[in-house]
Amino acid sequence: MFLIFKRLWQVNWAEQWQYRANLLMYLLYWLVSPIIYLAVWTSIATANGDVNGFTANDFVTYYMVLLICDQVTSNIVIHTFGYKIQDGSLSGELIRPIHPMLTNALVNNVAFKILTMIGLTPIWIILFFLFKPDFSSVTLTGILLAIPAMMLAFLIGYFQSAAITALAFWTTRVYSIHEFYFALILLFSGQFVPLPLMPQLIQDIAQYLPFQLLLYYPIQLILGNLSTEQIIHGYMMTGVWLVISWSIFNWVWRKGVKKYSAVGA
Amino acid sequence: MTPTISVQQLSKTYEVPEREGGFGAAVRSFFKRKYKDVKAVQEVNFNIEQGEVVGFLGPNGAGKTTTLKMLSGLLHPTSGNANVLGFTPWELKNDYLRSMTLVMGQRNRLSWDIPAADSFLLNQAIYRIPDDEYKETYKELDELLELEPLMKKPVRNLSLGERMKCEIAVGLLHRPKVLFLDEPTIGLDITGQARIREFLQEYNKRTGATIILTSHYMADVTALCERIIIIHHGQLKYDGGINDLSKKIAPFKLIGVLMENADAHDLSKYGEPVENMEDADKKFIQVKADEVTRITSRLLADLPIRDITIADPPIEDVIEQAFNQ
Numbered sequence: 001m002f003l004i005f006k007r008l009w010q011v012n013w014a015e016q017w018q019y020r021a022n023l024l025m026y027l028l029y030w031l032v033s034p035i036i037y038l039a040v041w042t043s044i045a046t047a048n049g050d051v052n053g054f055t056a057n058d059f060v061t062y063y064m065v066l067l068i069c070d071q072v073t074s075n076i077v078i079h080t081f082g083y084k085i086q087d088g089s090l091s092g093e094l095i096r097p098i099h100p101m102l103t104n105a106l107v108n109n110v111a112f113k114i115l116t117m118i119g120l121t122p123i124w125i126i127l128f129f130l131f132k133p134d135f136s137s138v139t140l141t142g143i144l145l146a147i148p149a150m151m152l153a154f155l156i157g158y159f160q161s162a163a164i165t166a167l168a169f170w171t172t173r174v175y176s177i178h179e180f181y182f183a184l185i186l187l188f189s190g191q192f193v194p195l196p197l198m199p200q201l202i203q204d205i206a207q208y209l210p211f212q213l214l215l216y217y218p219i220q221l222i223l224g225n226l227s228t229e230q231i232i233h234g235y236m237m238t239g240v241w242l243v244i245s246w247s248i249f250n251w252v253w254r255k256g257v258k259k260y261s262a263v264g265a
Numbered sequence: 266m267t268p269t270i271s272v273q274q275l276s277k278t279y280e281v282p283e284r285e286g287g288f289g290a291a292v293r294s295f296f297k298r299k300y301k302d303v304k305a306v307q308e309v310n311f312n313i314e315q316g317e318v319v320g321f322l323g324p325n326g327a328g329k330t331t332t333l334k335m336l337s338g339l340l341h342p343t344s345g346n347a348n349v350l351g352f353t354p355w356e357l358k359n360d361y362l363r364s365m366t367l368v369m370g371q372r373n374r375l376s377w378d379i380p381a382a383d384s385f386l387l388n389q390a391i392y393r394i395p396d397d398e399y400k401e402t403y404k405e406l407d408e409l410l411e412l413e414p415l416m417k418k419p420v421r422n423l424s425l426g427e428r429m430k431c432e433i434a435v436g437l438l439h440r441p442k443v444l445f446l447d448e449p450t451i452g453l454d455i456t457g458q459a460r461i462r463e464f465l466q467e468y469n470k471r472t473g474a475t476i477i478l479t480s481h482y483m484a485d486v487t488a489l490c491e492r493i494i495i496i497h498h499g500q501l502k503y504d505g506g507i508n509d510l511s512k513k514i515a516p517f518k519l520i521g522v523l524m525e526n527a528d529a530h531d532l533s534k535y536g537e538p539v540e541n542m543e544d545a546d547k548k549f550i551q552v553k554a555d556e557v558t559r560i561t562s563r564l565l566a567d568l569p570i571r572d573i574t575i576a577d578p579p580i581e582d583v584i585e586q587a588f589n590q
Binding site: 006 | 390
C-alpha cells in the first residue's frame with residue numbers, strides 16, 4: 001500500500017508541476033478574499049482602536065494564520081474529479097483494484113497543496129513585513145496541537161467535498177451545489193469574519209457545525225486563545241464530524257457507482 | 266472443467282432521455298422527461314474456455330462494447346448472469362480486477378502529461394507486481410512491441426499507434442488471465458494493425474490467456490480468432506468457427522471505377538451495381554471474390570477507366586446480407 005501511495009505521489013507531483021503556472025494563478029485568486037478581509041478589518045480596527053475587543057494586531061495575526069490553515073484544510077476535489085464522472089473517464093479508474101477517490105484523487109489534492117504552499121511562502125513573508133504582526137501569543141504546544149487538528153479537518157472537508165462531487169453521478173449541477181457548500185464555509189468557518197464578532201446565535205450554531213474546524217478552531221489553537229476545555233471540545237467535534245463525513249461520502253459513493261454502472265459508463 | 270467465461274441470458278436495456286430540438290421542447294422536458302428504452306444487448310448466451318481467442322464482430326452500435334463492459338464489470342446488466350474466472354464481474358471485487366484487463370480507447374491507464382514509464386511504475390504498484398516479475402513481463406512486452414523508445418516521452422507527444430501500444434502493454438503488466446480488448450486496432454494504419462494482431466497472437470500462445478476482442482474490421486478477427494461471435498441489433502446472430510462463417514457469408518468484393526463519361530456505360534453486366542454515398546464520383550459493383558481478377562481485367566479492357574479500387578464491403582452490409590434475410 002505504501003508503494004502505491006509513493007508512486008501515486010510521483011505521478012501526481014509531476015502532473016501538478018506541469019501546470020505550475022496555472023496553479024499560481026489559482027493561488028492568487030484564492031488569496032484575494034482573505035487578504036482583502038485582512039486589510040479591511042485591520043484598517044477599521046486601527047481607526048476605532050478595536051472592534052468589539054479585537055485589536056488591529058488581533059486581526060492581522062488571525063488572517064495571517066488563516067492564510068496557512070486555509071491552504072492546509074481546503075481541497076479541490078470537485079474540480080479534479082467532477083468531470084471524470086460526467087465525461088465517463090472514470091471508467092478506467094473504476095476497474096483498477098484501488099479506490100479512485102481515496103487514493104489517486106486524495107494524493108492529487110495533497111500534491112496540489114504542497115505546490116500552493118511553496119507559492120504562498122514568499123507572499124506570506126511580504127505580508128509579514130507589510131503588517132508586522134505580533135505573534136508573541138503563539139506557542140510550540142499550540143502549533144503541535146494544531147497540526148493533527150488541521151490534517152483531520154482536511155479529511156473532513158475532503159470527504160464532504162467528495163460526497164458532493166459524487167452527486168455528479170446523478171446531476172450535472174454539482175458545481176452549483178458545491179458553491180452553496182462553499183458559501184456555508186465562508187460564513188461559518190470564520191473566514192469572512194472571526195467567529196466571536198458574529199451574532200451570538202450564529203456562534204452557537206457554528207460551534208456544532210464542521211466548518212469552524214477548517215479555520216477558526218486551528219487558528220485559535222495556533223494563536224493560543226483556547227482553554228483546555230475548548231481544545232477538548234474541538235477535538236471531539238473533529239472526531240464526530242470525521243465519522244459523519246466519511247459515512248456520508250461512503251454511502252453516496254457506493255450508490256453513485258451502482259447508478260453509474262446501471263446507466264452506462 | 267468450468268468455462269473461463271460463461272454468460273446466460275445477459276441483457277442490457279438503456280433508458281435514454283429523448284426530446285425534440287428547440288426551446289419549447291427543452292422547457293417541456295424540464296418538467297416531464299421522456300425516456301426511450303434502447304435494448305443494447307438481448308438475452309445473449311455463450312461460454313468461452315480458457316485460452317480461447319474470440320472475436321466479437323458487428324457494426325457500430327450492435328452491442329459489442331456493452332457486452333464487453335458488462336463482462337469487465339463496468340456495467341450492471343438489466344437481467345441475466347455472467348461469470349468470469351468464478352467472479353460476478355460487476356461486483357468489482359479487487360481479486361477479479363487484478364486478474365483481468367480491459368483496454369478501451371487510447372486514453373485509459375496512461376496519464377497524459379507525464380512519460381509512459383511513470384504510468385507503468387504506478388500500475389506495477391497498483392497491481393502489486395513484484396519487481397522481478399515486473400522486469401520480466403516488461404522485457405517480454407518490450408520485445409514484442411518495441412516500447413523502450415516510447416517510454417520517456419510524455420504520452421501526449423506519442424502518435425496514435427504508439428499510444429495504443431503503450432495502453433495495451435500497461436494493461437498487461439499484471440499478466441491478466443482474461444483480456445477484454447475494445448477495438449484494439451481502431452485508428453491505426455495497416456502496419457500498426459498487423460503489429461498489434463501479431464502481438465496478441467504471440468501473447469495468447471505464451472501465456473494461455475483468454476482473449477475477447479471487438480472489432481469492426483473483418484481482418485482483425487480473421488487473423489486472430491478461430492471463433493467468432495456476431496452480435497447485431499443486440500442479439501447473438503452467430504457463434505462458431507471462422508471457416509463456417511466464411512461459408513455463410515458469401516465472399517464478395519466491391520469494385521469501384523472512375524471513368525470518363527460514366528453515365529454512358531452500363532456496369533450491371535459485370536456485377537451487381539451498389540450505391541456508395543461516400544465516394545459519389547465512382548461507380549461500384551459487387552462481385553464474387555473468386556471472380557474479381559477476371560472481371561477487373563474485363564473492365565479495364567472494355568471501359569475508359571481512370572482509376573479502379575477493389576475493397577471488402579463494409580461489415581455492416583456483410584452481416585445485414587448474411588443474417589437479415
